[in-house]
Amino acid sequence: MRALDLVSDPPTDTIRLSGGYLDEPIMPIRALSASFERAARRPGAWGRPPVDGDVALREWFARAIGGVAHDEVLITNGGQSALSIAIRTLTSPGQPILIESPGYLAAISIARTHGLQIVPVPVDEHGLRTDLLDDALLRTGARVVVVQPLFANPTGTTLSAARRAELFDALERHSAFAIEDDVARHLSIDGPTPPTLMSEDKSGNIIHICSLTKGITPGMRVGALCAHGPVYLRLRAAKTLDDLCVAGPVQAAALDFLTSTAYPRHLRTIARELGRRRDTLIRELAARLPNTQPVCIPRGGMHLWTRLPAGADPDAVGARALAAGVLVSSGVPWYPAEPDGPHLRLSYGCSDIEHITEGVRRLASVV
Known part of the structure; x- marks a missing residue:
């Protein structure tokens, strides 16, 4: 099932431009650990x-x-x-x-x-x-x-x-x-x-x-x-x-x-970090893949829906990208019926700016 492919682990040296969760540096690990310690004693x-x-x-x-x-x-x-x-x-x-x-x-x-x-x-x-x-x-x-x-x-x-x-x-x-x-x-x-x-x-x-x-x-x-x-x-x-x-x-x-002060602080961290990563992804795509086009500039979330050049095969692009060391999501399985054109879903929440930049460089080599 295509849904399971998205939660399968790629090779360890693969850059993730596909993923539905924040990467660990953005997660509030220390505050959560303290919350779990307190909760366990209740x-x-x-x-x-x-x-x-x-x-x-x-x-x-x-x-x-x-x-x-x-x-x-x-x-x-x-x-x-x-x-x-x-x-x-x-x-x-x-x-x-x-x-x-x-x-x-x-x-x-x-x-x-x-x-x-x-x-x-x-x-x-x-x-x-x-x-x-x-x-x-x-x-x-x-x-x-x-x-x-x-x-x-x-x-x-x-x-x-x-x-x-x-x-x-x-x-x-x-x-x-x-x-x-x-x-x-x-x-x-x-x-x-x-x-x-x-x-x-x-x-x-x-x-x-x-x-x-x-x-x-x-x-x-x-x-x-x-x-x-x-x-x-x-x-x-x-x-x-x-x-x-x-x-x-x-x-x-x-x-x-x-209900702690850590939660609003975490939301501010998310807004700042996701904003920087989103903007980096958009900027790198414009520089290295000018023949692709984001459908919209998201005001939140962690995904950029990107139209590929006419005639491109998203599944084939995804396979070549993985071979080049970057994980992206073909747009095909996100349609319940026939796609209206070739797309990739590119995620910016699961990699830092350095990896996003390198990931787009690798993607550009196979599109």
Whole structure:
């Protein structure tokens, strides 16, 4: 499965320009270690936590997300687990589901594994083409849309204000749900971020997912799955069957870190470092590969969606790049149907400036 290729380890001397997590120098290792030490000493830390999650942690997520109460927040083992639970709970095998094209590879893989009929909805530099939603929902009968409205993976796009309004209108007209995959919110680079869709949901059409994994460390597998009304109980039942609960010490450590002074300091570090790395990648591509073109300049996240010259084969470019010592992601698997052109997803969060510069040099030798 192509999704598994992205988490396979390349040779040790390979420069990573593909990856979904921060590299270790950006991770708040010292502060997290202290949080885990304190959490492990908490009374009852090693007992079985509530199925829904630690109450104080749920309250923190509710405040951060907006528009939900703590008893509408379910703590999960990261964002991908939450996404799988949401998709499987809201659909049955054989049913249609709307997914961005290009869109998040894990969402595509989960939908395929669950036996769903994927209906691709195009994405441009302003995010999901919401002007196409009415037709897609009416034509297919789909009642679930998966959307990454903020710093989408792989495109880096953010859904515009006008399209957010169109999305809400379409969902209400068709009594449909949108699964808001908001795992990149901690990765803001350029200024304040728009509010969550969940915080503006007036009709109960949004299922919200967020995670600490992308913005802190891959070892911090703590996420939240939020919903209003009876659907929350369905999500809770599905989650309980999957893994019962998230480990108590992990939840306690997460809460300790999030409520410490280390957390806002870490967010400032992310913004500074990701900004420098993004700008370096864009500058090096312009200098060494002027025949490539970023689809947009992301204001956050860690990915640059880059169009290759016409006629290029992204899979072949990816294979040649790996042989030259740089890991990139072909754009092909990020499309649930036929690609609209040759692209690479280039990541700037998993390598430092020196390696990004050398990685682009190696990539330029094979494009």
